[in-house]
Amino acid sequence: MRVIQASILLLWLCLLGVGGLALAPQVAPYLVIVNAANPQSSMDRKFLGDAFLKKTTRWGNGELIRPVDQSPDSAVRRRFSEEVLKRSVTAVRSYWQQIIFSGRDVPPPELAGDAEVLEFVNKHAGAIGYVSGAASTSGARVISVR
Amino acid sequence: MGTYPAVVYPTDVPTTMVRSREQKGAKVGGPRRTNRTLLVLLLSSLAATRSARADEADPGFSLSKFEAHGFVSQGYLRTTSNNYLAKTESNRGSFEFAEVGINFTQPLSEKLRTGIQLFARDLGPIGNYDIKADWFYVDYRWTDALGLRAGRIKLPFGLYNESNDIDAARVPILLPQSMYPARSRDYLLAQTGVELYGRLLLGAAGALDYRAYGGTIFLESTTPPGGPIVVQELTVPYLFGGRLLWETPLDGLRVGGSAQKLRLDSTFLQAGVSTLVKIPALLWVASLEYAANDLTLAAEYGRWHVSSTSSVPEDPTFNTKLDSERAYVMAALRLNDWFEPGAYYSLFFPNVKDRKGTGAQQHDVALTLRFDLDTHWLFKLEGHYMLGTGDLDRRLNGGAALDDLTRRWGAFLAKTTAYF
Numbered sequence: 323m324r325v326i327q328a329s330i331l332l333l334w335l336c337l338l339g340v341g342g343l344a345l346a347p348q349v350a351p352y353l354v355i356v357n358a359a360n361p362q363s364s365m366d367r368k369f370l371g372d373a374f375l376k377k378t379t380r381w382g383n384g385e386l387i388r389p390v391d392q393s394p395d396s397a398v399r400r401r402f403s404e405e406v407l408k409r410s411v412t413a414v415r416s417y418w419q420q421i422i423f424s425g426r427d428v429p430p431p432e433l434a435g436d437a438e439v440l441e442f443v444n445k446h447a448g449a450i451g452y453v454s455g456a457a458s459t460s461g462a463r464v465i466s467v468r
Numbered sequence: 469m470g471t472y473p474a475v476v477y478p479t480d481v482p483t484t485m486v487r488s489r490e491q492k493g494a495k496v497g498g499p500r501r502t503n504r505t506l507l508v509l510l511l512s513s514l515a516a517t518r519s520a521r522a523d524e525a526d527p528g529f530s531l532s533k534f535e536a537h538g539f540v541s542q543g544y545l546r547t548t549s550n551n552y553l554a555k556t557e558s559n560r561g562s563f564e565f566a567e568v569g570i571n572f573t574q575p576l577s578e579k580l581r582t583g584i585q586l587f588a589r590d591l592g593p594i595g596n597y598d599i600k601a602d603w604f605y606v607d608y609r610w611t612d613a614l615g616l617r618a619g620r621i622k623l624p625f626g627l628y629n630e631s632n633d634i635d636a637a638r639v640p641i642l643l644p645q646s647m648y649p650a651r652s653r654d655y656l657l658a659q660t661g662v663e664l665y666g667r668l669l670l671g672a673a674g675a676l677d678y679r680a681y682g683g684t685i686f687l688e689s690t691t692p693p694g695g696p697i698v699v700q701e702l703t704v705p706y707l708f709g710g711r712l713l714w715e716t717p718l719d720g721l722r723v724g725g726s727a728q729k730l731r732l733d734s735t736f737l738q739a740g741v742s743t744l745v746k747i748p749a750l751l752w753v754a755s756l757e758y759a760a761n762d763l764t765l766a767a768e769y770g771r772w773h774v775s776s777t778s779s780v781p782e783d784p785t786f787n788t789k790l791d792s793e794r795a796y797v798m799a800a801l802r803l804n805d806w807f808e809p810g811a812y813y814s815l816f817f818p819n820v821k822d823r824k825g826t827g828a829q830q831h832d833v834a835l836t837l838r839f840d841l842d843t844h845w846l847f848k849l850e851g852h853y854m855l856g857t858g859d860l861d862r863r864l865n866g867g868a869a870l871d872d873l874t875r876r877w878g879a880f881l882a883k884t885t886a887y888f
Contacts, residue, residue, distance in 0.1 A: 413761070
């Protein structure tokens with residue numbers, strides 16, 4: 323009897339473990355973060371894309387948007403670019419060449435990694451950036467993209 | 469008189485009746501001196517601002533965002549026959565195809581920005597590495613919907629006029645020359661004046677990007693050597709225009725139109741008689757672009773209406789009207805990080821009332837291979853199959869009539885660009 327009970331318990335634990343694995347939340351490919359002072363909790367994808375292309379330069383409260391990018395060869399930049407901007411990283415770089423050399427604007431700063439982006443976002447009130455899904459977002463506000 | 473076209477239109481003005489200040493041998497005159505003074509003042513103020521701010525703590529809006537960007541290009545051109553843009557018909561081709569530019573921008577506040585670009589090029593008889601202020605401006609952006617720029621500002625004409633010089637920003641070495649003629653750069657690239665600009669969000673309908681500008685173009689008059697005329701004065705009394713682009717709800721799809729009106733006044737001496745020729749022009753283009761993921765598709769169609777009236781009414785040479793037609797379709801597809809091929813077909817009719825004959829048309833089929841060797845260095849190869857000679861410069865071809873040049877010809881180009 324005890325053997326049966328132990329077997330059932332073991333089976334239940336196994337199922338729980340497998341189920342737990344299956345139901346564990348998937349790590350997002352990237353997280354969009356803003357400064358903690360920013361009241362925004364979600365954002366339209368178009369708005370986000372326009373902010374990173376500097377087509378839209380102000381938050382709703384008039385604060386200057388300060389986007390910050392990651393290194394061009396980083397996986398998180400590639401994913402963000404394709405999903406949010408709907409352009410490859412190279413295409414976005416070409417876009418910025420047009421803007422830079424026609425004197426219209428300059429691209430967002432490119433920082434080396436998640437830690438630098440988080441530091442930038444925590445430091446500047448209007449900042450917005452993205453980090454890889456497993457990265458720390460301590461001090462910043464994670465926003466959802468609609 | 470026979471050496472000059474019946475109608476002088478912007479494409480031909482710099483290369484026939486008059487020379488732009490960019491051409492070899494151009495005199496240093498008043499407008500250039502003014503520009504150089506402005507340039508020195510602007511550079512000094514940028515340097516002063518930078519040094520004054522360098523040690524400040526970052527207050528949230530960092531004024532340390534002084535940026536410098538630049539590029540250097542060297543190209544090669546060769547044609548199977550006819551000289552195109554340079555002396556390209558010889559066995560050696562031509563290396564007179566180079567550009568160099570550097571720009572500096574400095575935000576002075578959250579809404580105020582200033583910048584300047586110095587540029588030099590050599591393209592056959594044009595440029596000769598004469599350094600000039602390509603653009604310089606003071607830009608105040610109240611909101612995304614309204615901003616004002618003043619200075620020498622690139623003209624927003626069509627999709628790519630503002631980035632015409634920027635090899636790194638596109639696939640082709642030569643943009644379709646029917647729409648963006650490299651040898652008319654002085655007339656089409658920038659104006660000195662003001663520009664209002666903005667972008668209006670339309671909700672689910674996308675967004676509208678608009679520009680309106682007005683000013684002038686400073687030109688220097690030089691007399692072509694050995695010609696029967698002496699150019700005394702060359703002015704652009706007015707230039708204004710605008711561009712409206714609708715960014716549709718479909719990601720990457722833009723539709724719009726541009727128009728520009730200007731007048732060129734030229735006073736010259738011919739056989740001891742001073743003659744004033746006024747050349748009003750209206751240029752317009754309709755544009756369509758789809759750029760999403762790794763694909764770029766673009767098409768544009770335009771007309772340039774140019775007339776000329778002379779103070780000598782009975783002179784038929786300078787009392788004419790001309791309507792030219794220009795169009796192209798272009799595609800480019802990035803296959804990976806380092807390779808992007810592209811192609812276009814471009815057509816040009818200098819006079820829509822006369823579309824027949826070798827010199828009355830130019831069809832251009834181009835294929836380009838772009839190799840990104842590094843994130844700051846690229847190399848391109850490009851081939852053109854041409855039918856017609858309507859866009860060729862007679863002076864580069866021994867003064868021969870365009871109809872007498874080779875009807876079917878090819879061009880090969882190579883170019884490398886480093887940029888930062």
